[in-house]
Amino acid sequence: MHALWRCFPSLTQKADPLASSALQPGDLVGVQESKGNQLAVVESLQGSKARLKLGFDRKSVVLPQRQLDLICPLPSGAELPDGLGASPWHLKAEQLDLSRLDRRSWGAAWLLLLESDETVEIDFFSDLVCGGTNPSQLALCWLALMGPQLWFRYKQDQIKARSAGELKPLRRQQRLKALEQQVEQRWKKLLSARQQLDLQSLPPALSNRLEQLMDVVSGSLEFAQLDRVVQQSLVGLRLDQDRADLRLLLVDLGLWDPHQLASMAGTTWSSGFSPALLEEAERLVELNTSERPGDSERIDLCDQRCVTIDDEDTRDIDDGIALERREDGTQRLWIHIADPGRLIDQDSALDLEARRRGSSLYLAKGNLPMFPDCLSTGPFSLRARTRTAAWSIWAELTSDGELGDHGIQRSWVQPTYRLSYEDADELIELAPPEDTDLAELDALLSRRRDCRVRNGALLMDLPEGRIRCRDGQPSLEVSEPGRSRQMVAEAMILAGAVVARIAEVQDLALPFRSQLPADLPPSSELEALPDGAVRFAAIKRCLSRGLMGTQPAAHFSLGLASYAQATSPIRRYGDLVVQRQFQAQLNGEEALDRDAMQLLISDFDAAVREGIGISREDQRHWQQVWFELHHKEQWAAQFLRWLRPQDQLGLVRIDDLAMDVAAECPRDSEPGEGLLVNVQHVDSARDQLRLVASAH
Secondary structure: OHHHHHHOOOOOOOOOOOOOOOOOOOOEEEEOOOOOOEEEEEEEEEOOEEEEEEOOOOEEEEEEHHHEEEEEOOOOOOOOOOOOOOOOOOOOHHHHOHHHOOHHHHHHHHHHHHHHOOEEOHHHHHHHHHOOOOHHHHHHHHHHHHOOOOOEEEEOOEEEEOOHHHHHHHHHHHHHHHHHHHHHHHHHHHHHHOOOOOHHHOOHHHHHHHHHHHHHHHOOOOHHHOOHHHHHHHHHOOOOOOHHHHHHHHHHOOOOOOOOOHHHOOOOOOOOOOHHHHHHHHHHHHHOOOOOOOHHHOEEOOOOOOEEEEOOOOOOOOEEEEEEEOOOOOEEEEEEEEOHHHOOOOOOHHHHHHHHHOEOEEEOOEEEOOOOHHHHOOOOOOOOOOOEEEEEEEEEEOOOOOEEEEEEEEEEEOOOEEEEHHHHHHHHHHOOOOOOHHHHHHHHHHHHHHHHHHOOOOOOOOOEEEEEEEOOEEEEEEEOOOHHHHHHHHHHHHHHHHHHHHHHHOOOOOOEEEEOOOOOOOHHHHHOOOOOHHHHHHHHOOOOOOEEEOOOOOEOOOOEOOOOOOOOOOOEHHHHHHHHHHHHHHOOOOOOOHHHHHHHHHHHHHHHHHHHHHHHHHHHHHHHHHHHHOOOOEEEEEEEEEEEHHHOEEEEEEOOOOEEEEEEOOOOOOOOOEEEEEEEEEEHHHOEEEEEEEEO
């Protein structure tokens, strides 16, 4: 610094100012552009603009003169240079490396100019920090001054040292900008690398962006709602249109389970039960052994030989059936239903959570219950040899299966034993003399089923294939429509008919189920089709969607004048609502009127439909995963009907899988025709499955 003072004892001894206001052809100038600062040679002047030879590639451009800084005028008498490398400039790219500048000289120059509070031109500044004013030194100084440095202000060819007070906020801004740039670089690298990462270890700015991407994949956020920087990064990676591609990115980053359902994200199912709800559920488990309101008025039916029949893995048992042989020789059928309302108060926290869910959710990996597991598989469940509170529906049938005397009341029951469907089938078939109840119940309910068929009911039972996932591996499980399944289903339909009949007589509002009549094909046309899946497909395409309302109405496919689901209050909120309406009536309280019931139906039915959508997406996904594992196989199938004939898309039945699936079929396919089905393409990550059927 002292050497600099000796060289420049007075800053007033400066060279003459450059005539920067008058550009001439051949001048060496600096160009300020958004893409960066560059050097150029003036080729010609065109009014307020100048034609330039820009950079070392001598690109010809026309720019306003206000964007140009005169660095060095063309010496008098010199020929017009053809570019930066020509005489008299002789510039080379390597000469303009900013790292060649001495930072100590810049610091000393800043102190010198700061103490003198003077402004200088670029030639003086270049002599000060570079020890000369040749073109390369001047050009280097201009590039440095226009770069990221903060020491000096350069404006209208005048250079002035910034004060320490000015530098402090500028340096802070520079540091913040550098940090932002580091974040942006890390963000781009993170997305491009597609490697597993820990969200918790990332800076908040990056974790927030990734959470936004997860919201987009889940459907709770649109692409257009993303932060601008995030949008731009997705555009650069071509991920700004397809949620499936974005989902794959999150899978690669370890932030999205490849089997996680997009439709479930953000729903009440995604977070499980809160600690407060689980604590309340445990409290109710303890409360179960205490006397509850109305317990003393329950009828004790624990001596009945009640049996529950479910799948092997079912743990929340809603219903059981029993046969009462009366002294007059008649038979009375009992359907016992779990009574969650004994512990769950209306509008309590657990009740509101159940209403938000609408029903239990059945997924390939297992079931997500409507109530916490400790309740649904504990005091609510009709467990064998356990005294349990219930609602008991009873009915007597006429000789032709019509509904005779019937009723409903609260009770205590104690199921004698629990059976799987396979065990129940065997007992029905063998009908051992010491235990004929199931065989007699089967005969009784078969009579009831025949009655419904005479009233127009449609029976379309077929084996049903479903993909289950155990230990991460998908497997096919086929449910056969055995006698015990048909018997239990008929008992549940009978219970629904009983509660609907009682409610209709007593003008009680319930969530009634109904279905409009269908215009079926003529009998001759149906009989010409092969019995089973082909004929059922022709019928199903004519059926309308089921309805729910507060008034009793006919249900076409069940062959009933009125119907209300009532046998699964642990798994369906609407069934719990049915029990509460009857409870209010029994207690002499005011039940919900039809307007209030309609509002309640609208509330929980929306949740039910959301759950159905999630279950369907889940099963579709695991079907695709299963087909990925079996993509080299082929299966015999039957053509059922066309879905989109213009696309050759038809519905086929693969009996070995017990599934109806969509497949590309030959144009001349007819119902009942045999086909061979192959997997043409499957990608479960992108929700894609293409099956192709060919002539057998």
